[in-house]
Each structure stands twice: as C-alpha cells, then as structure tokens.
Amino acid sequence: MSAASVVVVHRGGCFVISGYSPTPSGVGVINDHMGALDETVNDSELGEFVMAALESSGRTVAASSQEISARLKRLHRLARVRSQRQFMAGAKAVSVERASGELVVSPFANLGSAGGFEPSGTYIRPDSRDPSDVARSIKMALEQAT
Numbered sequence: 001m002s003a004a005s006v007v008v009v010h011r012g013g014c015f016v017i018s019g020y021s022p023t024p025s026g027v028g029v030i031n032d033h034m035g036a037l038d039e040t041v042n043d044s045e046l047g048e049f050v051m052a053a054l055e056s057s058g059r060t061v062a063a064s065s066q067e068i069s070a071r072l073k074r075l076h077r078l079a080r081v082r083s084q085r086q087f088m089a090g091a092k093a094v095s096v097e098r099a100s101g102e103l104v105v106s107p108f109a110n111l112g113s114a115g116g117f118e119p120s121g122t123y124i125r126p127d128s129r130d131p132s133d134v135a136r137s138i139k140m141a142l143e144q145a146t
Contacts, residue, residue: 013038015038031061046134095108095119103134122144
C-alpha cells in the first residue's frame, strides 16, 4: 500500500472517516486519524477532514493486534454501534486515494460483516484538490456504492 488512503463510510446519519496506513508486512490497517461528521456537514468541512486524513495515511505504522482491535472499537464508537455487524448494516462506503499526486474516489460494495467492503471498479476523479470538489466526488461515489 504505497498510496495514501482514506475510507469514508456513510451510515446512521453521519460520515465515519478513517485513514489507512500500511504495516511493515504491507497489510493496510486503520490509523489513528478518524472521526465522525454529521451528514449535514458542508462540503468544505467534509473535504478538509478527508484531506487531513489523507495526510496521515500512507506512512508505515507498527500495529499489534491489540492496537488494531482498539482502533476498530474506537471506529465503532464513532459510528455509534457495538459490533462490526451493526457497523456494516446499511453502510455505504468509498475510498479516497492519492497516488502520484492524483486523487481518486471509488465506491465500494458492502459484502456484510464477514466480507467487508470491496472496490467496485468505478473511479471518480475530483475536478480539483479543493475540499468542496473532493466532498462532491465523495457524495457522488456514495450514490454509486451498494
């Protein structure tokens, strides 16, 4: 995982945003840059949060299974759920990646708590790096997410 990556999940009236970083073994894990924003947030604020999360992503982090579990529990608290099954129920998600200076937003298919999220193969490129343009691309991709 050499690209900076963020996942934006829309569920329960909010956006749950988490940065991802590679471990030394190359597996991507949730990093410490995560948060939840009400779905009524303006495009500029949503885009700014996602861009900040991108800045914290892509750098290799060491993560024990306990640290990964603690981050997942924190993500569940932000989403106001108690389990991964609840988190996945009705959730739509997209990834936002930055590689070689280019931003790409991709909707995910929700495969449930056992399958997680899987890329759909569709890509949206924001018109610019302006946070509002990034947020509009995220919202367009969320409409395509299943």
